[in-house]
Structure formats: structure tokens, C-alpha cells
Amino acid sequence: MAADDKQILSADDFRQRGNKYFISNDFAAAVDEYTSGIKLEPHNVTLLANRAEAYLRLNQFGKTLNDVEIALKHEPGHLKAAFRKGKALCGLKRYQEAI
Numbered sequence: 001m002a003a004d005d006k007q008i009l010s011a012d013d014f015r016q017r018g019n020k021y022f023i024s025n026d027f028a029a030a031v032d033e034y035t036s037g038i039k040l041e042p043h044n045v046t047l048l049a050n051r052a053e054a055y056l057r058l059n060q061f062g063k064t065l066n067d068v069e070i071a072l073k074h075e076p077g078h079l080k081a082a083f084r085k086g087k088a089l090c091g092l093k094r095y096q097e098a099i
Helices: 011-023 027-040 045-057 061-074 079-091
Strands: none
Touching (some): 011 045, 027 045, 045 061
């Protein structure tokens, strides 16, 4: 690929690419794509929530919890992030907090 053929990808492009990997159960590749988007938009709640779900599928509960806490700080009513926080806390065996 020639240098001038490279297109600049947006955070949403990385979200879409991550979603394709997620659908095909390649959660590690999905995490990589979502992470690239988060580097462009660190407070993108959708990307954080999506990466959190991919981390859940990889049983990386601490990383899940970190992402959902950032997401909820920026959007306290984000239901998917709140649900994933509960799942992450259960995965970490922090049941009282999950309740």
C-alpha cells in the first residue's frame, strides 16, 4: 500500500472494526480495535463499554471494571456499562459491591 493510500481512521471506524471482530468471537482483536479508538477519543463511552464487554468475554474482570468506571464517570446512566460493572464485580468475587 502506498503511503498516500492510507486513510485516516476515526474512533467510529475503530468501533466498527472492533464490532466485526467481536461478532466473530475474536475478542482480543476487538479489544485492540476499541483501544485504538479510545486513544483517539479517551472519553468515548460507547468504545469503553464495548471494550469492557470484550474484556468480560476474556475473563479480564479488572480491566472490565476499569473501563466501565470511566464510562460511568462520563455517563452515569449508561445501562450497559452499569450491567457490565456488576458482571465484572461478580467475576472478581466482590459480590456485595455487585449488589
